[in-house]
Amino acid sequence: MELSFLIGGEAGMGVMLSGRIFSKAFVRGGYHVFATNEYPSLIRGGHNFYLARVSDKKVWSQIKRVDLLIALDRLTLKKHKDKLHKESVTVVDHIDLSGFSLHGRVVNVPLSGIVKELEAPLILRNAVALGAAVAILDYDLNILLNVMRDTFRGKPLEKNIEVARAGYEYVKERFDVHSFKIKLRPLKSSRRLFVSGNESIALGALRAGMKVFAAYPMTPASPILHFLARLQRDFDVVVLQPESELAAINIVIGSWFAGVRAMTATSGGGFSLMTEAFGQAGMTEIPVVIVLAQRQGPSTGLPTYTSQGDLRFVLHASQGEFPRVVIAPGNIEEAFYLTVEAFNIAERYQLPVVVLVDKYLAESYSSIEPFDLSKAKVKRGEIISGIYKGGEYKRYLFTETGISPMVIPGTKGAIVKVNSSEHDEYGFTCEDPLIVTKMNEKRFKKLELLAKEIESSNLGVKVYGDGEVTLIAWGSTKGPILESLKILSKKNIRLKYVQVVFLSPFPVNSVKAAIEESKKIIVVENNMTGQLAGLLKEKIDVTPDDVITKYDGRPFYPHELSSRIEEVI
Amino acid sequence: MVTIKDLSTKAKVRWCPGCGNFAILIAFKRALVELQIEPERVVAVAGIGCHGRIVDYINVNSIHTIHGRVLPIATGIKLANRELIVVGFAGDGDAYAIGLGHLPHAARRNIDIKYIIHNNMIFGLTTGQVAPTSPKGMKTRSTPYGSVEEPLNPIAFALTCGCTFVARGFSGEIEHLKEIFKKALTHRGFAFIDVLQPCVAFNNTYEYFRKRVYKLEESGHDPTDFKLAMEKSLEWGDRIPIGVFYSIKKPIFEDEIPQLRGLPLAYRRIDNIDITRAYAILR
Numbered sequence: 111m112e113l114s115f116l117i118g119g120e121a122g123m124g125v126m127l128s129g130r131i132f133s134k135a136f137v138r139g140g141y142h143v144f145a146t147n148e149y150p151s152l153i154r155g156g157h158n159f160y161l162a163r164v165s166d167k168k169v170w171s172q173i174k175r176v177d178l179l180i181a182l183d184r185l186t187l188k189k190h191k192d193k194l195h196k197e198s199v200t201v202v203d204h205i206d207l208s209g210f211s212l213h214g215r216v217v218n219v220p221l222s223g224i225v226k227e228l229e230a231p232l233i234l235r236n237a238v239a240l241g242a243a244v245a246i247l248d249y250d251l252n253i254l255l256n257v258m259r260d261t262f263r264g265k266p267l268e269k270n271i272e273v274a275r276a277g278y279e280y281v282k283e284r285f286d287v288h289s290f291k292i293k294l295r296p297l298k299s300s301r302r303l304f305v306s307g308n309e310s311i312a313l314g315a316l317r318a319g320m321k322v323f324a325a326y327p328m329t330p331a332s333p334i335l336h337f338l339a340r341l342q343r344d345f346d347v348v349v350l351q352p353e354s355e356l357a358a359i360n361i362v363i364g365s366w367f368a369g370v371r372a373m374t375a376t377s378g379g380g381f382s383l384m385t386e387a388f389g390q391a392g393m394t395e396i397p398v399v400i401v402l403a404q405r406q407g408p409s410t411g412l413p414t415y416t417s418q419g420d421l422r423f424v425l426h427a428s429q430g431e432f433p434r435v436v437i438a439p440g441n442i443e444e445a446f447y448l449t450v451e452a453f454n455i456a457e458r459y460q461l462p463v464v465v466l467v468d469k470y471l472a473e474s475y476s477s478i479e480p481f482d483l484s485k486a487k488v489k490r491g492e493i494i495s496g497i498y499k500g501g502e503y504k505r506y507l508f509t510e511t512g513i514s515p516m517v518i519p520g521t522k523g524a525i526v527k528v529n530s531s532e533h534d535e536y537g538f539t540c541e542d543p544l545i546v547t548k549m550n551e552k553r554f555k556k557l558e559l560l561a562k563e564i565e566s567s568n569l570g571v572k573v574y575g576d577g578e579v580t581l582i583a584w585g586s587t588k589g590p591i592l593e594s595l596k597i598l599s600k601k602n603i604r605l606k607y608v609q610v611v612f613l614s615p616f617p618v619n620s621v622k623a624a625i626e627e628s629k630k631i632i633v634v635e636n637n638m639t640g641q642l643a644g645l646l647k648e649k650i651d652v653t654p655d656d657v658i659t660k661y662d663g664r665p666f667y668p669h670e671l672s673s674r675i676e677e678v679i
Numbered sequence: 680m681v682t683i684k685d686l687s688t689k690a691k692v693r694w695c696p697g698c699g700n701f702a703i704l705i706a707f708k709r710a711l712v713e714l715q716i717e718p719e720r721v722v723a724v725a726g727i728g729c730h731g732r733i734v735d736y737i738n739v740n741s742i743h744t745i746h747g748r749v750l751p752i753a754t755g756i757k758l759a760n761r762e763l764i765v766v767g768f769a770g771d772g773d774a775y776a777i778g779l780g781h782l783p784h785a786a787r788r789n790i791d792i793k794y795i796i797h798n799n800m801i802f803g804l805t806t807g808q809v810a811p812t813s814p815k816g817m818k819t820r821s822t823p824y825g826s827v828e829e830p831l832n833p834i835a836f837a838l839t840c841g842c843t844f845v846a847r848g849f850s851g852e853i854e855h856l857k858e859i860f861k862k863a864l865t866h867r868g869f870a871f872i873d874v875l876q877p878c879v880a881f882n883n884t885y886e887y888f889r890k891r892v893y894k895l896e897e898s899g900h901d902p903t904d905f906k907l908a909m910e911k912s913l914e915w916g917d918r919i920p921i922g923v924f925y926s927i928k929k930p931i932f933e934d935e936i937p938q939l940r941g942l943p944l945a946y947r948r949i950d951n952i953d954i955t956r957a958y959a960i961l962r
Contacts, residue, residue, distance in 0.1 A: 138962065260962070303961040313957060319949025322758050341957055346938045346947070348758050353784040357751040360744070364755020367742055368722070368763065369945035372755065390745050480958065488950045495946065518945055519722045519740035519756070520763050527734070528742040538690045538735050539743065 111166045113247070113294050114175050116190055117236070118159040119182030121152045128180075128236035129160030130304070130475065131261060132243070135254040136164045137304045137477040140297030144169045144589070146474040146665065151329070151413045157185050162475075166297060170441070171589035172474075174667050177292045178246070180239045182221075187212065197291035199246050201239050215290070217246060217281060224276045230269040237270045241277030245287055247294040251278050303478055307471040307586075308333040308375075310442045310478075311401055314449025315373050316345050317486050320399075322372035324350045324361040329413050330469040331375040331403040355380035359387040359400065367396045367528060369495060369518030371453055375401035378420045379410070385427040388462055390530045392432025395506070395514070395553065397456035397463070397491070399449070404468040406663035415663030416469035418585055418636040422644070424464050425614055431550065433557035435463040436613040440572070440588030442476040448611070450486040451569070457491035459556045460513060466613070468636065470665040471586035492516060498524035504535040508548060512555030561615035570610070570617025573624050577604035579679050580628040582621075582654070584610045584642050586665065587634050593668035594675060603679070610642065616649045625652065632678055633657045636665065681715050683708055690735040699799060699850035699876030699885075700730055703768075706853050707795075708737060710860035721764045724753045726778070728770030729804045729878075730797035747778025750785045753792045760943040761933045764864065766793040772802055775811040775831050782871075786840035788932040789868045795860075796871075798833065799878040807881035819881075834912035834924055837871040838905070844870035845908065845925040849892050850877060851885055855921065862923055868931050875921070888919065895922030902926045 115132070119125045126147055133143045145162035161172045176193040179186070179200040187202070187210055194200065198214030203221035219242045221235035237258070244251050251274070258270045281287065305313070312334045315323065323342075325335045335351065342349040352358050358374040365372035376384065381402050391398045402424060406417035424436050435455055439445040449465055456463040494517045503524035507514040514535075517524045527537030532549060534540040564570045575595055583591055591607055598605060608624045610617070625631060633643040633654040640657035647653055656678040660666055686708045694700050711721065721739035725731040727746035734741035740763075744752045749767040757765045774782065774796040785792060801819065802808040808821035812833065816825040837845045844866040848856040856874065863870035875892075877884040900922070901907055908925035933939050 134962065260959070301962070303958060305961050309961065313954050316957070317952055317954045319952055321944040321947065321949070322755065324755070340960075343937060344956060345952070346944075348936055348938050348944070350758070352751065352754075353780055356748065357754075357781055357784070360748040360751035361755040361758070363744075364724075364742075364752040364757075365759040365944075366755075367752075368756045368759030370759035371949065372759075386745055387748065390748075394742065480955070483951075483954070488952075490950075518760075520719060520760055520943075520945070522719055525718060525738055526740045529734075530743055530745050531731075537741075538688070539732060 111294065113164040113177050113292060114162070114173055115164070115178040115180070116159055116161045116176045116193070117180040117182070118157065118186030118190060120155050121149060121158050122154040123158070123182045124233045124236040125158040125160050125182065128240055129162060131254070131257050132240050133162050133475060134257045134304050135249070136294070137302050138257065138299060139250065139253050140300045141166060141477070142168050143304065143477045144171055144474065146172045146470065148664070149414050157189060159186065159190070164294065170592040171668055174669060178243060180243060182235060182239070199290055199292055201242050201246070203235060217242065217285065219277060219280055221277070224280065225273055228269070228272055228276060230273050234269055234273045237274045238277035241274035242281045245278045245281035246290050247292060248287060249294050250296045251275070253296060301480065303480060304475055305442055305478055306333060306473060306475045307442050307445050307467055308473065309337050310445040311375070311449045311465060311467070312337045313481070314446040314486070315399070315453070316341070316347065317483065318450045318453035319371050319488050320347060320373050320453065321370045322348045322350070322362065322365040323374070324352050324358040324372070325375045326351065326355045326358050326380060328377045328380045330405060330472045331377055331401060333473065334375040334401060355383040356387065359384040359398065362398050363387060363391055363396050366398055367519070369493060371457065373399040373401065375403065377403050377405050378423065381420070381424070381427065389428030389430060389432060391462040392428070392434060392553070393530050394528045395460040396528065397460050399452045399456050399463050399465065401465045401467065403472040404466070406661070412663040414469065416636060416665055417661065417663065418468055418641070419638070419661070421466065421584070421613060421641040424466055433461050433553055434614055435461060435560065436466055437463065438466045438585040438611060438613055439471065440585060440609050440611070441471065442474070443478050445471065446481055447486055454489040455560065457493070458489060459560050460491065460516060461556060466585065468586050493518060495521050497522045505537045506533060506535045506549065506552070508535060508552060511559050512552045557615050561617070564612050564615065565617055565619050568620065570612045571620045571624055572609040572611060574607040574609070575605055577606045578627070578629040579632065580606040580608055580625050580630070581632050581634055581675070582608045582610065582625070582642065582646065583634040584613060587636055590666035590668050590671050591634060594672035597668055597672040598675065603676070605675070613645070616645065618649055622650050630655045630679065632675065634666070634671065635659050637661055681712055681717055683712055685718060686711060686738050688736055688738045692736055693732065694729060695879050697879040698729070699878065700733060700797060702850035702853045702856060703795065703797060703874055703876060704733055704736055706856040707860055709857045710864060713857070714861055714864055716764060716864070720762070721766065722756050724749050724756070724765065724767045726769040726773030728772055728797070728802070730768055730770045733768050747773050749773055749778065750781035750792070750794065754785060754790055757790055757792055757933065758939070758944065760945040761791070761939055762943050766795065768795050768797065771796060771798045771800065771810045771812050775833060782837070783840040786837070786842045786869050786871070789843055789929050790932040791868055793863045793870045794872065796833065796873045797876045798873050799876045799882055800884070801878050801882035803878045803881055832912060832915070833873040835909065837873070838909055838912055838925060842871040842925070843868040843927050843929050844923070846872045846923045847921045848872060848874040849888055849921050850874060851889050852892070852921065855894060859923060862926070866926060868929055891917060891919040892921045893918055895920050895924065
């Protein structure tokens with residue numbers, strides 16, 4: 111049982127919120143949902159859409175096909191009519207349909223008429239449409255109304271419920287609902303969560319014990335700021351929107367220097383401003399966690415669209431050489447667990463960690479099982495507070511591992527000297543060539559140790575399927591790739607998929623082992639120049655046979671990707 | 680018992696003989712001794728420039744940070760552990776050029792940070808270029824025909840930013856400077872101290888200022904009067920006021936954030952935080 115629905119309209123028509131409410135109604139009814147959206151950088155006008163796939167089985171990505179289309183304006187019909195098929199149902203607000211030949215059935219509901227009659231604000235056309243859609247699908251109206259009850263309060267709640275009911279009854283009374291081919295009846299109720307990539311990251315940070323979050327708003331990472339701001343008092347976290355990304359990253363560095371786990375979140379432009387401080391974290395050996403949600407294009411680019419164009423940037427950002435960790439979750443669940451891991455690694459190895467996601471992963475939603483907290487544990491670094499009894503304290507003590515015990519300021523018996531200039535073991539500024547050499551080696555030792563840990567704990571790569579042809583990819587392409595594997599296996603095409611999770615330190619041995627017997631290697635990336643493909647050449651001296659790229663600001667769709675794979679195998 | 684010796688480090692001081700930074704270093708150490716502040720409780724944050732090495736020469740916790748970011752680093756430290764005494768040292772390049780944008784915001788928050796600016800009106804460490812506080816017409820290596828830009832007025836700027844403590848010191852008046860530091864260290868909130876600090880190599884202003892400075896404390900100035908402070912901030916010519924221009928009590932940022940009450944964040948337990956409390960909004 112599966113349903114793909116799309117809600118479209120202008121910015122300001124409540125497309126996204128109604129999409130999420132509708133999705134939650136299906137999640138509560140026992141379905142799996144994956145939802146994504148597209149919107150231009152506008153507050154009013156333009157075209158927004160919310161595209162969701164509902165299924166009784168786990169789904170990994172959206173698909174192009176639309177079974178149920180809720181068109182809040184004419185432009186939605188124009189943009190999406192090609193996705194309809196003969197059994198699709200389109201809900202429209204009493205508009206003139208001449209000039210449109212639409213596949214499937216059209217259910218004309220006076221959305222505006224109903225809200226006017228019930229003296230509700232015009233934006234609630236979306237709630238009328240949801241009520242109508244529930245009737246069409248023969249779903250349970252009460253589940254929808256309960257989601258509304260948990261979303262709104264007071265008058266807006268009353269009105270939402272009133273108009274949704276009216277939409278439902280309008281369809282029930284005027285249409286033979288049994289004649290609609292798309293049906294979705296509630297399964298057994300479920301406690302699954304409906305979470306975005308951004309929310310998953312934020313929850314990971316809370317679980318990891320983050321106490322300071324500082325971020326300057328930037329799409330598509332801002333929802334992390336909103337979500338944490340809302341929860342800050344429940345979790346005793348300080349959430350601050352400072353004057354710039356320069357301030358944000360330095361506040362995070364200051365906090366972590368003083369012993370508090372802290373994070374910032376931004377997109378490529380904000381990270382550009384953070385690069386100097388990124389190097390400062392590397393040099394001073396102060397842990398930081400930075401979430402970078404990529405969007406399409408250099409400069410302002412397409413601020414609300416997706417891309418994987420910043421991999422090389424992150425791997426090389428900031429002057430000089432210093433160890434850094436770059437982790438790329440592939441989906442919403444991984445975003446949670448890997449954020450916890452990012453905090454643990456940052457603190458244990460005292461270096462900057464980037465959680466590299468993109469708009470597609472950050473702003474898509476998925477139904478997921480409640481997190482397994484036994485797999486998301488805080489592992490603290492070697493931090494000393496209270497009283498230090500080790501004699502004269504050296505913040506940058508040379509050790510076997512390169513990791514020096516970290517005393518936090520305020521500790522009796524120790525003075526902590528941290529320095530962004532090259533320094534000696536005490537932290538005093540130092541230009542001695544021998545010490546400069548040793549300090550560089552000390553910092554990079556940590557990365558070697560981490561690389562070993564990642565390889566031995568199998569965190570670096572994930573391998574799916576089997577076959578002589580291997581797809582290698584990183585990040586959010588995971589969903590569309592897993593869906594493509596399903597499509598291709600029906601055609602008896604078997605493929606192996608290697609997901610590179612750690613981009614730095616690069617899991618050389620794990621990747622080599624995974625592709626050892628491959629006859630053909632195809633890299634899939636949501637960018638133009640094939641940045642992982644280049645990295646494979648650099649790190650393991652493998653030249654991929656093909657690189658499937660996409661750089662129009664949109665994620666891959668499973669059927670599109672599977673046919674492009676078929677073309678090259 | 681904290682002594683000057685406790686505040687010394689083994690690092691060799693590498694400023695030019697006669698540098699105005701010495702006075703700031705000495706006055707600051709004396710202020711800590713007179714207030715009996717243990718070095719473990721202090722965190723000094725320094726920017727980039729000759730002044731930045733000050734953290735090597737004071738035995739307190741410190742971070743020698745990148746250019747212009749003294750205030751956000753200090754802010755992060757204060758959020759993490761509000762029990763620490765956080766003091767920022769910045770050059771005029773840090774504070775008034777590359778990092779100026781942070782000042783109004785730290786002031787708006789009235790976060791309990793002390794911000795000391797080594798204002799020598801020249802870029803010294805980069806061998807003598809124009810600074811935002813260089814007088815108009817000043818010839819430097821980057822302005823061989825004389826600077827055509829008006830200098831910034833740090834005191835007037837700090838006042839309009841909403842700083843709750845605004846003072847000016849002079850490296851030629853160590854005792855007076857120490858008193859200002861003591862007042863700043865006991866001020867609850869954001870304290871801004873601009874220090875006229877001669878650069879013996881590129882802009883030696885000792886004589887110039889010695890002839891002109893006078894002490895506000897000796898002239899009957901009322902530091903709670905904002906209008907008067909603004910008026911005094913515009914005084915710059917034959918007579919230049921030093922001392923505390925403005926000092927008022929206002930709620931501090933740390934008191935406005937309930938999450939910061941009680942045990943400093945740095946000492947809170949973070950293992951096994953129950954995130955299931957957030958699940959309700961995700962269903």
